[in-house]
Amino acid sequence: MQNANLKCGLSEPTEGQFLDNISTNAYVWYDQNWQHDEYLHTHERYQLTYVEEGYQYFHIEEKTYLVPQNHVIWIPTKKEHRISSESKTVNLIIALFKSVPTQDFFQNVHVFSAPNVLKEMILYAQKWDKLLTENEEQSNFLKAILTSLPNFCKENNALQIPVPADDRLIPVCDYINKNYQYAFEIDELANLAQMSVRSLQRVFKQKTNITLQKYLQLIRILKSIELLDAKQYTLSQIAHLVGYKSLSAFSASYFNIIQEKPKLRK
Template identity: 65%
Template sequence: MQNDNMKCGLIEKTESQFVDSIEKEAYVWCEKNWKHDDYEHQHNRAQLTFVEEGYQYFHIDRKIYLVPQHHVIWIPSEKAHKITSEAQTVNLMVFLFKSVFEDEFYQNVQVFAVPPVLKEMLLYASKWNQSLDENEEQDLFFKAILKSLPNFCKESSSLEIPVPTDTRLIPVCNDINVNFKYNLDIDSLAEKAQMSVRSLQRIFKNETGITLQKYLQLTRILKSIELIDTRQYTLSEVAYKVGYQSLSAFTSSYFAIMQVKPKINKN
């Protein structure tokens, strides 16, 4: 059964709340050209999203998580989230679980690159796309995926951009997001925050857990992922567009964040 208010098998009762009438313990929903809602929502099921193509931003608890191609994000049940993306095409697999294991892993948002064995498991599971019928193999297979997640997860905390709660820092973040191509003008940023340079550096680090320089680096790398996704530029052009003077400087910065070297995907 499909209707306009059904998303991933869940019926959207209000703009942010979903009704789960499905009996199955776990199921998968694959979609090409994923369309995004620009509002925060939540549901009772825990969610594992695999980005097969494109990239997504998940806005959760005052953090913005980047989930690039061939990464997954784990979102605990009842955790409010909003999704955005500028990618040309977003192909997703969304696994929804009614219950999870006791391990602390499942209580927190997780983002990590998918190792080859997990990727094969997820792709195999796509044969049950949108199937809500009882199936013993599917139930056991999905439970195996769920149980293995903590072992597959290598901390990718670098893929999250913190959003400060101190409103004085919002203009600082906005300025970096617009002028990421240029080096930090720390005096100008301090003026925007209406505080001294030393206070800005200290408060920003306390609020976000990272330095202004690290925030700039993260912003540049996230922007580079967006540009790479368009397949319109060489890596050297991308490096220049996001503020690096050489391809090697960009590559080492990209690797420090992503743990892989940048490359243009040829489809």
């Protein structure tokens, strides 16, 4: 991020382990063209990240969370995670909190689209970027964001990519990730898993909570977000590149996952 030993205001004496010597309960950290270390790391603070531009993947336990532009992710304290992105530009605004309310909401990972009022509050909070000392307005304002989060959250579970723990399913997921733009027979996937078609469908749903077809749809839409971010293609071209036969079919699938129509980035 900033230098080898200081990241988001936290010192990193050993790789992936952070020390928190900051006295203030909450602060904001913003950098353009964010550069991340891709190894697993953890810290004591609760983390709210808003994606101002680009997109970001957060790898947490057995899931990968896609956080597109104008979305936020909430990560509880001590939750080990790593981050990655192929986006040319990633601008993130991060708020880090030492203590939070007692509701269950704050102990779980959440990803959701930032409603306009939350977006404007986060953008306003940039005025305290990297201010690590007590400031009454900053403290009260960030507390207001924090306590309002559960009311802003309209969870989008479709942005969670399951990573199955069952080793038999890994070749299936890898195949779909590499060949998502093509139509393929379920028999091909069953052969990769060395299962019958019926067993594969049952085990996949049991381990990931989604069907194979839903997984394919999810991967296609996530790949389309990367292509939208690249700003090199029309919507029709993107629809074709991710495996849809028409723009209307792609738009309907995109809306089903993201809850908004696909649009080219400016």
